[in-house]
Amino acid sequence: MQPLSRRKFLATGAAAAGSAVVLRSSRAALAGQAVTPQLSQFEYADVQLLDGPMLEQFRANHAFFLALDDDKLLKPFRQKAGLPAPGEDMGGWYSFSPAFDPPKDLTGYIPGHTFGQYVSGLARAYAVTGSKPTQEKVQRLVRGFAATITEKFYVGYPLPAYTFDKTNCGLIDAHQFAQDPQALAVLNHATDAVLPFLPEKALTRAEQNARPHPNVSFTWDETYTLPENFYLAYKRGAGPRYQKLAERFLQDKDYFDPLAEGKNVLPGQHAYSHVNALCSAFQCYLATGSETHLRAARNGFDFVQTTQSFATGGWGPDETFRAPGSGEMGQSLEKTHSSFETPCGAYGHFKIARYLMSVSGDSRYGDSMEAVLYNTILGAKPLLEDGSSFYYSDYNNSASKFYHQDKWPCCSGTFPQITADYGISSYFRGPRGVYVNLYVPSKLTWQQSGARATLTQKTNYPYLPQTNLELQLDRPAEFAVALRIPAWAGSKTRVAVNGKQAEGEAKPGAFFPIARAWKNGDRIEVEFDMPTRLEAIDPQHPNTVALMHGPMSLFAVGELTGNLSRAALLNPQQTSIGSSDWHVNSDSGIIRMTSFASIQNERYRLYHEVA
């Protein structure tokens, strides 16, 4: 991924804040005006994926959760409420269990924790598809949950904020996307139940450690992620107390203030929850105009990209951010198989990247999304009925794909959310037209200057370095179609409109707007100059490199014998046009290289030692 100059980044933030940047305590700045970003998201229904691996993954998750038994999902809540609780235990993290013995055995860890995310995933899937049974299921689950709400649920519960944050998300999504008439009232009731169990402010792990705790799991709560969904609850009409609650849990002193000042305070922190917390800073910016919080979100994301990321776009080995200059990213290739927490990490990454793109219009956020898409989440193994979940991408030098040891972990909750978000991550709406962010088979429908417009994208990207877009318009209209030209793109990248080269320069690392009077049947064709390059794991291991082709990491698959040279790696041969396989020559034979999504049960390797 193109490393962004941090100087340029920080300069942008400082310029936005005005020349005399005085970093006050950010809390003092929260009285400002709400902000409307220059780019907005489309509605879920506006973007339909067409046949391809993304649609397959979305459909599989949608069907999986639509079929999951209501009684099983509601069981932990009914048990705590003393209500009849029919149905089997789901097991794993989701059900109460006497086996719970942290950190050794996480069976029974946080019962009901992902309920809200499953409801959220279904609500978003309803918004995409209009499936009535899905809407009915969402509303049934909300009604079922409403009957169980009691403070008793959180007595002796190790992570009340963590679970409530997801419950909150599920309920506001049920309201917003599945038109559940009761969801906000249920949220208010659920909020009353959890408040006695929340601390007075967001706590770091060190602060939680310093307080009395029955066992170590009580020090793992993630109160600092609460503000995002509190701000959204406020925005969606849940009531004024949600804005106050959001402000109460902003982790300014320990996290956002130093990030806003350009201090990299990520090392040592839990990875996913601290990326997710950047979304809280961002929502604070939207709600109040606080530039400090925008800078915190931008700088935090920048630090993740430039100091914590693998070539795939994934980050945080063993779920922990590392000190730049420590060489620990490189060391992780020998030490761990828990390289990137994939569904959660990809979900959080997409979310903050969408947010930051919406205010900046900066295409590099889209570049990072496509890397995470092709190199991580699109290769996740499907959920299994027993709760087996894909959790970690493995970048160990002896790597394989595997399900997590615990059933129904966090990643089973974010997986249906990110796949439902694939459509809204693919296009954005700008003041002058539409932005094409991802090159994926899809169809966008919207109103443009009074015309009904449809943009149909057909592509086998990134296996074929091209995409074709066609417009259907019920009458001609003037607007811009802005194409993301990835920073990695070579100088031979070409954009054509109706077979003729488009005017202007398609500069890598920027959106390329094509503004004209469009008419029905107009076509845009993009040919990407998709170069091959090597990326070192970290500056301390300059000869430990991954092979990149365009947005894709290519993984060596099968038995690896012999040595690879830089020159050999830089000359991979695609086995046939449009194939997901390439070959490179080692000094003792041919090595198959392939995309993460194409790996099944083979051993594989991402990084290679080259002389």
Ligand SMILES: [Zn+2]
């Ligand atoms: Zn997870």
